[in-house]
Amino acid sequence: MRQLVSLIVLGLCCMLLSASVHAQRMASYYSQYDLLSSPPSAVGEGLSGFANPALPALQPNTLQLQWSTDGRDHGDVSDIGVFSSVGGLSGAVSRVERGGFRSTGYHVGLAGGTKRFATGIAYQGFAGDKRAFGRVNRLTTGAIARPSRYLSVGLTYNIGLETDDREWVGEVGVRPLGTSRLTVFGDMAVFQGDALRDAPWSVGGAIQVVPGVEAVGRYFESEAFSLGLRVNLDRAGVQSQARFNPSQAYASSAYGIRLGGAQPSAISEAVQRGGKHVVLELGGTLSYQQSQVQAWTQDGVGRFYEALRTIERAGASERVQTLALNLSGLRIQPALAWELRQALQEAQAAGTTVLVYIDYAGMNTYHIASVADHVIMDPVGRLTLDGYASSQTFLAGTLDKIGIAVDDWRLFSHKSALEALDRTDFSDAEREQRQAYIDAFYETVRTDVMASRGLDNATFDSIVNDQTLLWATDAESAGLIDGTGRWSDLDDLLDTHVGGSTSALSVDALNELHAASDAWSAPPTIALVYGIGGTSIDSGMKAKELAETIRSTADRDDVKAIVFRVDSPGGDPLAADLVAEALREASEDMPVIISQGQVAGSGGYWVSMYGDEIFAAPTTLTGSIGVVAGWIYDDGFSERAGFDYDVVQRGERADLTTGYNVPLLGVELPARDMTKAERDRTEAQIEALYDEFVSGVAEGRSLDVDSVRTVAEGRVWTGTAAQERGLVDTMGGLPAAIEAARTAAELDRDWVQVQEVNAISGFFGFETLIPAPIRALVSDRDRAPETYDPVRDFVRTMATHQPHPLVILPPGWAPAPRP
Template sequence: MSGRTTGSTVSVMPGKYSRTDRFSIPSCRRKGRDCAGALILVERERSSYLWPMKTNVLLWRNGWLDRGLASAALFLIAFLHENVALPAAEADPGAKAGEAQTHSEARKPAVRVLILKGTYADYPSAPEMDPMSLLLGGLERPGSFFDLCEKIDELAGNDQIQHILFDLSSPTLRLNLAQLSELSRHIHKLRGAHKRTFAWLENAGTIHYAIASGCDTIFMTDLGSLDLPSLSLMTLHFRDAMDLLGARASFVRTGDFKGAVEPFTLSEMSQQLRAHYTEMIGAMNGALVDQICEGRKLDREQFRKIQSDRLFTPAAAREAKLVDEVVPFGTSRESVAKLIGQAVTWVEPKKTKPKQLSFFELIGKIMAGAQEKRANKPAVAVLHLDGQILDGEREMPEMLVSGPTVKAIEELASDDTVQAVVARINSPGGSATASEAIRAALEKLARKKPTVISMGSLAASGGYWISCVGRPVYAEPETLTGSIGVFALKLSFGPFLKKIGLKLESVKLDESAGAMGIDRVWTSAEQERMQRLVEDIYDKFLKLVADSRKLKVEQVSPIAGGRVWSGAQAQKLGLVDKLGGLDDALAAVAHEAALEPGYQVIHRPQKKSFFELFDLFGESTDEIRSSLDPTAKKWLRAAGFDLSVPLNLVRESISGRPPKVWLLAPTGMVIR
């Protein structure tokens, strides 16, 4: 411990949590020399007016020590030490009250408030400063789902926090079903750590209520409502719009359940696909019902009746035992404190003061993007494989491009600090060749380091292909997976060109040279050749799945044909190993790598900034066009429809490039 003063002073420092009081001692001179030069430390136990503590008294003097002055100083220190505590507090009227309040609050139970709002992404792609958000008039960006889970786990181990309040009042709260399942397990850890949990609902839907069902007590405002529909599935069909526009589809596929083709070829869903989707949605809804009923101790059939009734007033919700208390609007904290039965300390995250940036600092932040978190001890890397799978050498927003992805996998293989890897897949699939490039790189990584596959909300078709590396596969009950099927599709616009007075003339040596022209459909001979190509890739797909899952091709064939399965169904069929999320996958791979608790978790690949993604002076502007959403696309996305897949199929059709074989799950499918 040290103290430093100006001139000759005494610093009285009572303990770690008290302030330092300074008392001046007249300086002296003797024989032309400073009367200073010793360090005197007086340490003793005493009982203060707050609590027993050790008091350190320090005298610092520079130079030669005068014995008489030192004696006088020690006398003064002793006097102050015994008598100055109360007067010192009186000199600062707020000090005693503040210290007493701090001690009093230390005895109060602490309640941590967690406000959940907006969309949560497994691995948010937007950098800290997103220029597109600036241009579109907002700075909203998805929150990190796994940061949220880590925060909840930290609270479970925090002895200073006894209660947690989940504020679920935001109407913007969005989680997918796989995230809901994982989040419920983290909330269960709080209860396992003997933390009391509360949920606050206002106008709540299924997402809000599924989270709340994991808490000990659910409060609902008397002005709210509760809407609990069963799950439903919607798909967007383009056939009638194509007829109006003058566009036609040429296609080949394997199996009658490859729903990715139907939106382009049929005005409505086929009956066999509808029956299959009904069974799949039933399994997913059953998993959600089980989760809610387990938390609320409700009967399964009773809750299915609740879903059928759907809409509840606060009073009706309490009568149905869906909520515990109906309280006045805006009284969440008062209601929690009343139930706890004593005054509480409210703990909220500290708000940082916004930093003002100059124009050049702002531009620098935008261009720099987020900083990569490097491992400084043995680590498990979470490799995020998100988006439609495409061939290419440059990254594209919301796409999983083969070249950069293979490079990221190779870097993990060569990084000595990374002891194990979890490949987290959120992909509907895409190009067959790109899928194989990524799968082969993963297989090579798995031969070098312990590797586990974790499926997010969607890991289907090409997304399932890249999981076939012979390693354990985890999926949530609500994950969409499977879709083991292949198709090829070309869109042509001959009638549309004719409508607007355009005629495309071509000179060719063979008819097949115009097979990919935008003005005509495939001939029967071209269609037959494409069918053979698709079937060849499909046979390879079946064998790949059989080898990875240790099944026979004859066992895989009946569950393939493009059929999409829920995670729970896939686990029963042998397409995945275990039901669980990223937390389970991390625990399994860390155990295999013999890592001690406290290992570091890093996320890869590092997301690049907006400007890093684009070569503004290059030849292609496809990436820029793909990132700028027109108004119609923006509204469809708000409704849950992602048009990136059909738009990429259109782009491929008009590119003039050789025909491509696709491993894609059904497009435009929304589950609510």
């Protein structure tokens, strides 16, 4: 409705600029744009903005050649033009020639807007015998509103610059089925000052025989009519129309050739069915977000969702026979590896053959590769199947030697975050839960590999425990791979292992074909929002900014559901609550589905708890409902280091958070321990925050408080264990969460789009220009993974926030990306 109101306002504004008297009539809309087989916004490319300058904002980049012939002499070209649109800019050169007169026209225009409403303006100039054809220089403004996939309304205002002529053109298109299978249209052109009843008009329709093939008919008030056929072949298309005069006698023909953006084409689908293979390079670490510069300069797939989306689209395309993945250099976490493996299985279920290449592979990489129909290993590659381990560096002895004391206020049995600072080994509770998740990692991989490669438990365990390091010949003998070869010989590998003759389809081309659409308007949106990193106000997850992003996303009319992807070990409870509250508010208006990545523990679970449904991988680490706090202070460090310290204060406890600056850590160390009264008060605050956390989980998960307490106390659960205890609803990755959002929002599978809201994080990403050792002093895992020290980062976090309690996982719990 707002788009239609804007359209009316635009028309009224143009009317105020117009004159009511004209001295000489310029060529009308129907004679000026007689190459059209329909109103410009109803069917096809509409001369790329030549007739309505708003159109380029609604269509892909296009180049068209159009021409017409007189009578039955198809070599006698009377009108010809080249029309193009690129990124909202439109340009055209046209020529008309009849009876010895010739005129050339030029067009340049600019359009902008959305798929629901666009406006444009253009200048058209003419030379030669232009008066013979009524061609006068003109300014053209236009607007097109497509409030739904059923309706398109266009308005054009032509202003003669050499005469006083003003012409209004209105057009409307209706698709009763909401698709291009049937389109009916009509238009009318009226000069200012003319009676509406005398205005010429046309009506017609288009029937889609199959996607990409349309029959078009148009009837004019003069009783003339035209019949045409349009055929699209992906990025190219042809069209023709036969035109009949008011006496219904054949008068002329018009033809067109289109190049540019892909359009749906059943013919191309049929011809290329099973004739393509898609290559997916997945080296390095797959991030969730990237800088704008990285997005512009990226070659191939660099983000996790892009990889999932490419696999899904390859599986859905009838053209794609084989999906070939290069996992050389891939470093990935167990939960994300499981998600990629699930996506590959879905592609296989749709009939796509999967071939995977590995060279140096470990447990996570091989977990992905094992699902393939054909696993190929470099002849000099190495497979390391060593199982999983979780270790911890303990600093109690070091801190004691240098005179830094740590007081661990451990009020909850499994909230073990400070163990790294005040112990020399794992507590029983910590050892128990670490062993549980290591077992889950191992058993998930073992179960999947056994199913895909036909192994039994004993064989797999023997490979891990007795062989561990396998060269290509060893791996092939063990039944872990199907052959050897080099990635540079991919074509030969495909011929040998898959068979059939296929040509490569790039990821960009695959995405373009997937996006090819002749639909009107824009489909409803499922917004994918990322909450990545520690729950901090202005760093990590950037909670203040993220909460506002969630609210503004929920306020959008086109957004019908939110999928929130969280991968976070927690941190500041205030930051976590800001995000959780924003998600709860959003859930009052639309479905909010939570997708947990590798880690969604403590504060990472806090931000998850109000989701309508929580998805996790079997190897996700989640839960850790508890609070941690302690006191790290100077207990001889300053004396040994030769530091002196003095303070002036007003307030009995003002000195509590002042002290010595510790080199390298970049934190201030309190100069004294807490008094008993100060500690008692802080512990009461910890208990209160814990009760708030437990109550929030109970409310968000529809559980009673006592049942939450039995799974809380800081316990970390794998995704499978969390599901058994009601903390997680469904085992599934990001695609499954998106599908759940679509179902919950009751959206048509064929009429919905997924939009990543905050996939771009920053513009440059300057951190990548800083040497890694220097980055390590100031950066977190996302920015300096090669030198990231979780214990040092944890000490810095605790010291910076004390005495305030935190909702955070112990250091090192999140498994680092590895092969």
